[in-house]
Amino acid sequence: MIVVVGLSHRTAPVQVRERLAAGADALPAVLARLEARGELAEAMFLSTCNRVEVVALARGEAGVDAALAAIREELARQGGAPGGDDLLPYLYDKRGDEAVRHVFRVAASLDSMVLGEPQILGQVKEAYEAALAAGALKGMLGRCISQAFTVAKRVRAETAIGAGVVSxxxxxxxxxxxxxxxxxxxxxxxxxxxxxxxxxxxxxxxxxxxxxxxxxxxxxxxxxxxxxxxxxxxxxxxxxxxxxxxxxxxxxxxxxxxxxxxxxxxxxxxxxxxxxxxxxxxxxxxxxxxxxxxxxxxxxxxxxxxxxxxxxxxxRRGELEGAEKIVTQEVGQFLAWTRGLEVQPTVVAMRAKARAVLFSELERTLAGRLKHLAEGDRAALTQMLESAANKLLHAPTTKLKARAVEGDALELAAAVRFLFDLKEVGPAKDGSQGTSEATASDGDERLPN
Amino acid sequence: MTAQLANLLFGATAVVYAFASVLFVADLLGRARALAGWAPRLVAVGVPLHAAHIVVWSLVLHVCPVEGIHFALSVASMLACFAYVLARSRYRVDAVGAFVAPQALAFLLASRFVGTVADEPRLRSAFLPFHVVSNLLGIALFTLAFAAAVAYLVQEHRLKSKHFEGVERLPPVDALDRAEHRFLALGFPLLTIGILTGTIWAREIAGGTGIARASIAYASWVLIGGVLLLRAAAGWRGRRAAVGTILGFGLSMVVMLMYLVRGLWGGHS
The missing domain is CATH 3.40.50.720 (NAD(P)-binding Rossmann-like Domain)
Structure with missing residues (x-):
């Protein structure tokens, strides 16, 4: 689950914000500390005049609270107060959908002190590139931040949030x-x-x-x-x-x-x-x-x-409603993609199992009763079986994915695992292809967009 | 077939200018901003259509395109659009098209529907080509100067009254003032040639008739010359220069209209 912990011009005065700020020189060290935390699978550190935030991917559903605590600890260390209690009143934390929405709103300058100011997008990009260079972005969080750039561009192109002069x-x-x-x-x-x-x-x-x-x-x-x-x-x-x-x-x-x-x-x-x-x-x-x-x-x-x-x-404020609609739409799209990841290991395992069964039967038959077949006929038979497997598994695969996008696939995935006698598999929460080692033909496993 | 082609080109030109005018005006009113960039392009599309219409129509009527006021109006508005297309980027006066395009449309329609080409006297003189061509080019440039002057007054009023809404939809006042001066300075020598050849031609052909028309033409020459002189000598810029330009252009238009409607009134003067 994606989480955000930080403070901004809305929650903290400048004397608190400047304590946590990290310039470009200090960023690699901060990212290295975050990267070393076992509670965090991925992390990005955003530091501007008006906000200091850590956006991270918690390791496993159960580890969300631990991840939030780890980030608070690191922020306290960044602020020069290891206990960090004096920072607590200024910090906010967000998780899941709320965190994704927050990241998108920040990049689109909807949470900026001067609504619609263009600098924030560049600052988020710098933070993203620094995290990427430090190896702190690997999958889902990287995808979330790069989608935030798309959101910011859409908001600028489709609304007049950046029009007019405001200083x-x-x-x-x-x-x-x-x-x-x-x-x-x-x-x-x-x-x-x-x-x-x-x-x-x-x-x-x-x-x-x-x-x-x-x-x-x-x-x-x-x-x-x-x-x-x-x-x-x-x-x-x-x-x-x-x-x-x-x-x-x-x-x-x-x-x-x-x-x-x-x-x-x-x-x-x-x-x-x-x-x-x-x-x-x-x-x-x-x-x-x-x-x-x-x-x-x-x-x-x-x-x-x-x-x-x-x-x-x-x-600019008049454009806010339209901008928020775009953010909501993009959050929905991102969450649909993450939910799709939940059933991905089941899909991969199901396809691997079906193929393994079918091809072991084929191998046995070709070695026995049909061993007289020529190479060309064997290839045709293999091709036919491959095609039949794909056709047979197409419906359960798409239905499972569709249910996942709707956010209601856990029971169905469990049923598939039961029916196909699949071993327990964990969800691919980091955006990878899942935990199964099966090599199913998953050319259609692309992300939305 | 040729007549049909002339009608087709006339209709296409009118439609293109009309669309350009609508887009320009919509932009000035703050509507359809996304389409505003198409307005100058439509004017650029209108120019070759307009030129083709002039050529084909002159073939249909067996009239030389520089002969007679109907063609003159049409050619002048086409040249004004052409000059606008060339000058808009250089002087950054895109929005001046909001005045040029409707005017081109009005002249195009007037050249077809006000009076008829047949009403015009067929006059021949060695001065005719000089007279007509210099007047056409001069009017084209004055049209742009007039458009820049009107835009200047609108923009200056907004800035002076401190009502900034829509101020970004017109070019900067300084750019408009400079563009207006350049168009006027380029057009004035052509107007001078037109006035001189017109004076000699009128004496030769019409025996000195058309006093009223000639007087107004002289007045416009004096007015525009005065605007240029006062700008150079006394620093008359901005509002005063814009008003002088509008009046000078207005008088030259009165002369054009007098030519245009004389057939309707049944006389040559």
């Missing part, structure tokens, strides 16, 4: 693109050196032709400029800076307007009417609102940006 920085970038298109031919000016403006300017500056920073303290501007590969502009050259810039991100702590309508009127004359965009994220505002009334000048303040963020989030 101040991304709204600022989006607005600049709405006004100018590509920014690679445009200059960005950062007015002030606040943290918010810095974040927005970093996003805007990525594709821009140039980035300049103008601050009352030139030293602060110069320091930030060297950090961001930008140019520092003295405060008294602000107006000149506005003439050269196309996008201005304002975030000074000034209690009065730094950019006034009269100033921008002069600037626009010098710019010969070229479009100018102000993103004013300062409170109190840095740009006089009347500037927005000038031709070819656009001013957006923090309220405008937050309204846009809210609109993006509302739109």
């Amino acid at each position: 101040i920085s991304s709204v600022a970038v989006d607005l600049a693109r709405r006004v100018f298109g590509d920014l690679n031919d445009h200059a960005v000016l950062l007015l002030g050196a606040g943290e918010m403006a810095e974040a927005a300017a970093r996003s805007l500056g990525k594709g821009a032709r140039s980035l300049s920073i103008c601050n009352r303290s030139f030293d602060r501007a110069a320091a930030l400029a060297s950090d961001m590969n930008a140019a520092a502009v003295p405060w008294d050259a602000l107006e000149r800076g506005l003439v050269d810039a196309d996008v201005v991100v304002a975030s000074t702590a000034s209690p009065t307007y730094v950019v006034t309508r009269d100033m921008v009127r002069r600037v626009m004359k010098a710019r010969r009417g070229r479009t100018l965009l102000f993103v004013d994220i300062a409170v109190p505002r840095n740009v006089e609102p009347a500037v927005h009334e000038l031709d070819n000048v656009y001013v957006y303040n923090v309220d405008d940006l937050e309204r846009e963020v809210a609109r993006g989030l509302t739109a």
Whole structure:
């Protein structure tokens, strides 16, 4: 059974999450510890800013509680508290269907702090690849995670869960693109050196032709400029800076307007009417609102940006229902496949037994009464028997599998074992071909999808 | 058979332009977003159909395609679509098709159903090819400039009013402004040739009649020239340039319509 133990932004504050986090360098050691635990058949360790989780396959039905306890132990060790009691209030655990649903929802970004953000899929892929490289994924869990990628792709393709912009920085970038298109031919000016403006300017500056920073303290501007590969502009050259810039991100702590309508009127004359965009994220505002009334000048303040963020989030939440339906559908498909695994050893043993009986009889007959038959006739007889065996076993095989998909095959499997006098076989819970050593012709034993 | 082929091509072109228009408008309204990518492709399919229709129809009527206003309207709208297909990726103005495709459809239908080719005077002059070809190309480019200007005003209104819903469905205002200027700057020399040859031709053939039509044509030339001049000299961009472009294009359309309906009014001027 698949299990999940972990904590996320929903259950734990950042100071707890950061204790358990493991970077790419630490991941092999963590995976090696999980791999060494006898309670776990497979495991994957997912560590992002907003969640730390172990997804694992418990060894046998009876071992689920032991597997959960083992993971809690390992997480406690990861957090530097071997007892781990202080972590317990923050940890959640999920098992079976619930765990599979959780994995699919996480990969599809339905459980992310920012609904629909795209980074989580890449992070799950990294965790998957690390687990694969460490040999910690062997069958069913690997299949579950790779199906989670399919779910995430379907959710993105079939819903608008990733549409719209949902952060101040991304709204600022989006607005600049709405006004100018590509920014690679445009200059960005950062007015002030606040943290918010810095974040927005970093996003805007990525594709821009140039980035300049103008601050009352030139030293602060110069320091930030060297950090961001930008140019520092003295405060008294602000107006000149506005003439050269196309996008201005304002975030000074000034209690009065730094950019006034009269100033921008002069600037626009010098710019010969070229479009100018102000993103004013300062409170109190840095740009006089009347500037927005000038031709070819656009001013957006923090309220405008937050309204846009809210609109993006509302739109994404509206897509949640459709996304959950896809997840439910895919969980059903995955569980049907796992249930199919429960009867696989019985099917394999039944086919092996039937073939063994038929072919031993054939061998005996060919050595006795029919020993005069030519090679060609012997081959034809063997072929005929092979075909008859397959046809005879087709109905019980498909019916058993169909019942397994419905989740009600244990009694029927027991009946088949009784009727065919098969020895007890365990379910192939790890996604392998079963415990029987029989070599039945199971070309149709493929997984769904 | 040829007449049937002309009708078939006319119908196919109209249907393709109509579908493209519906998809463009649906995209602007936020519907059928998945199909939006097909709209510019449909315009691209419409262009060769339209060109084939013009050729076959001219053979049916025994009229040269650059002769007469009916063909001129049809050829101008076909050229506008062709220019759109060429320019849409370069200037990233895909959504301008939302104005070009319905206009092409309207011109195509008008060329067939408003007045008749037979009503037109058959005029011959050495200036005629220059006059017609430069006007056709000029109108095609002004059609694109007009479409970019309308899209600019819509987009600018959304950005100024801070109603961002649907803002992503039109190109950036700066791209629209630059595209509008380029189409206008390319079309203006052609309009100038058209006006000059038209002036000489009108004197030669019609003895200076059609004063009203000529006056409106001059007004559109002055207006479009003014828009270009003020942009270069005084930095007139954005809204003012867009309004000037729309007015200039509107006046040139009035001239076209006057040509088109004069047969219905029973006169040449």
